[in-house]
Amino acid sequence: xxxxxxxxxxxxxxxxxxxxxxxxxxxxxxxxxxxxxxxxxxxxxxxxxxxxxxxxxxxxxxxxxxxxxxxxxxxxxxxxxxxxxxxxxxxxxxxxxxxxxxxxxxxxxxxxxxxxxxxxxxxxxxxxxxxxxxxxxxxxxxxxxxxxxxxxxxxxxxxxxxxxxxxxxxxxxxxxxxxxxxxxxxxxxxxxxxxxxxxxxxxxxxxxxxxxxxxxxxxxxxxxxxxxxxxxxxxxxxxxxxxxxxxxxxxxxxxxxxxxxxxxxxxxxxxxxxxxxxxxxxxxxxxxxxxxxxxxxxxxxxx
Ligand code: ATP
Numbered sequence: 001x002x003x004x005x006x007x008x009x010x011x012x013x014x015x016x017x018x019x020x021x022x023x024x025x026x027x028x029x030x031x032x033x034x035x036x037x038x039x040x041x042x043x044x045x046x047x048x049x050x051x052x053x054x055x056x057x058x059x060x061x062x063x064x065x066x067x068x069x070x071x072x073x074x075x076x077x078x079x080x081x082x083x084x085x086x087x088x089x090x091x092x093x094x095x096x097x098x099x100x101x102x103x104x105x106x107x108x109x110x111x112x113x114x115x116x117x118x119x120x121x122x123x124x125x126x127x128x129x130x131x132x133x134x135x136x137x138x139x140x141x142x143x144x145x146x147x148x149x150x151x152x153x154x155x156x157x158x159x160x161x162x163x164x165x166x167x168x169x170x171x172x173x174x175x176x177x178x179x180x181x182x183x184x185x186x187x188x189x190x191x192x193x194x195x196x197x198x199x200x201x202x203x204x205x206x207x208x209x210x211x212x213x214x215x216x217x218x219x220x221x222x223x224x225x226x227x228x229x230x231x232x233x234x235x236x237x238x239x240x241x242x243x244x245x246x247x248x249x250x251x252x253x254x255x256x257x258x259x260x261x262x263x264x265x266x267x268x269x270x271x272x273x274x275x276x277x278x279x280x281x282x283x284x285x286x287x288x289x290x291x292x293x294x295x296x297x298x299x300x301x302x303x
Contacts, residue, residue, distance in 0.1 A: 011060035022209030038206030082152030088143035092132035109150040136163035157188040197294035226292040238283035
């Protein structure tokens with residue numbers, strides 16, 4: 001018995017000669033925040049639309065909660081899905097509240113959810129203003145509120161933080177954490193890798209319609225075997241001593257760029273570097289250990 005909410009098996013989507021998704025397998029476990037990253041045109045949105053049953057696959061199978069997408073039973077499952085598309089389109093002449101009420105009717109959700117949801121996404125002051133006058137970030141917030149209607153157990157969010165200000169982004173991820181704590185599974189795409197690297201449980205890197213790599217940020221880092229580095233502040237005149245102890249280690253080297261002194265090393269040499277620095281006996285005043293970012297990992301896989 002698996003705990004997978006989403007199971008994708010050998011899924012393919014062709015648009016003419018374009019293989020938007022090309023024989024892709026994927027499983028997403030219940031209760032996770034799962035990130036999907038990849039270049040423009042990698043096939044992320046197409047995969048989302050197939051998982052939601054909005055476009056048919058050319059071949060392969062997708063199951064949500066064990067049920068085939070586009071099957072009879074999927075209509076019932078669909079009520080528990082929330083979707084924020086990449087480009088949300090609203091009727092400009094409706095207010096935010098009217099817009100949400102409209103979507104609530106479509107989804108068969110109680111109208112009473114609309115006010116509190118607008119409050120939750122920080123739009124209660126603008127609830128009665130026409131959407132025509134909303135900023136990009138306000139539209140995005142309204143789209144998010146729409147996706148949250150009916151307390152979905154599975155949320156698909158396609159570039160959800162586009163246009164949000166820093167406070168909005170933080171607030172957005174706070175709401176996601178709440179949803180996760182309430183048992184929801186969340187799958188999201190983003191191009192802002194620094195933003196998602198601390199916030200997803202697992203992620204997949206997509207390239208030309210295929211999954212290039214999948215795992216936790218840490219496991220992908222380790223697979224890529226990218227070096228990490230120590231940023232150091234040394235006592236006056238300690239540089240020569242540093243060079244001497246580091247030279248004795250395999251797979252580590254000192255770099256000096258003006259005031260900036262770093263030691264780069266492979267992961268397996270990390271503890272040896274720590275010990276060598278400790279042995280410098282107070283000549284190291286401060287140290288920061290820097291791990292390769294998700295962006296470094298992504299460029300390593302997809303570059
Ligand atoms: P982005 O990061 O730019 O949003 P993406 O990873 O979401 O990109 P998709 O939008 O899924 O990528 O597009 C994948 C490929 O499929 C692209 O080459 C795109 O041009 C093509 N494609 C997507 N939808 C259609 C369509 N309706 N008709 C024809 N081609 C399409």
